Amino acid sequence: MFGILIAGWGKNAKEVAYLGVLKCDNCKNHSHFSLYEVANKVTVYFIPVARFNKKNIIGCSICECGWEIDETSKQQLLRENMGTPSKEIFISIWDEISDEINERLYGKDDSSIDLESVIEEISTKLKRTYTGRHVETVMMRFLGCAMDTDKPE
Numbered sequence: 285m286f287g288i289l290i291a292g293w294g295k296n297a298k299e300v301a302y303l304g305v306l307k308c309d310n311c312k313n314h315s316h317f318s319l320y321e322v323a324n325k326v327t328v329y330f331i332p333v334a335r336f337n338k339k340n341i342i343g344c345s346i347c348e349c350g351w352e353i354d355e356t357s358k359q360q361l362l363r364e365n366m367g368t369p370s371k372e373i374f375i376s377i378w379d380e381i382s383d384e385i386n387e388r389l390y391g392k393d394d395s396s397i398d399l400e401s402v403i404e405e406i407s408t409k410l411k412r413t414y415t416g417r418h419v420e421t422v423m424m425r426f427l428g429c430a431m432d433t434d435k436p437e
């Protein structure tokens with residue numbers, strides 16, 4: 285997905301941006317990802333005085349594996365990530381999509397469902413409450429997750 289796998293980065297990590305739900309290449313879960321800054325600290329009398337060896341890491345919240353990216357990729361990622369809401373909003377949109385889909389599809393057989401218009405309907409409804417770009421981003425990730433057949437063991 286992103287590059288080189290790094291394990292054991294978690295301790296000194298500072299969360300820079302929430303990236304929403306993404307598929308993890310390592311554990312195969314769809315989990316919350318964030319961009320972290322990890323640096324080694326020089327401490328004098330317990331007060332950190334310098335940070336060196338700074339790394340940008342994209343980390344999976346389930347298996348705590350991370351992928352290092354360079355500064356250019358980080359800037360690009362942050363630009364692409366503008367449509368991703370905060371974690372709280374991401375989760376509440378995700379839950380509402382899930383409820384709406386269950387409500388509309390429960391007990392119906394697949395052939396009678398026009399999934400595209402169901403999605404359209406739900407998006408329109410949620411956009412009355414949430415920012416349009418946020419709804420679109422979460423909906424895309426939700427569908428990616430729902431349609432993924434390569435599940436964790």
Ligand SMILES: [Zn+2]
Pocket residue numbers: 308309310311312313315344345346347348349
């Ligand atoms: Zn993972």
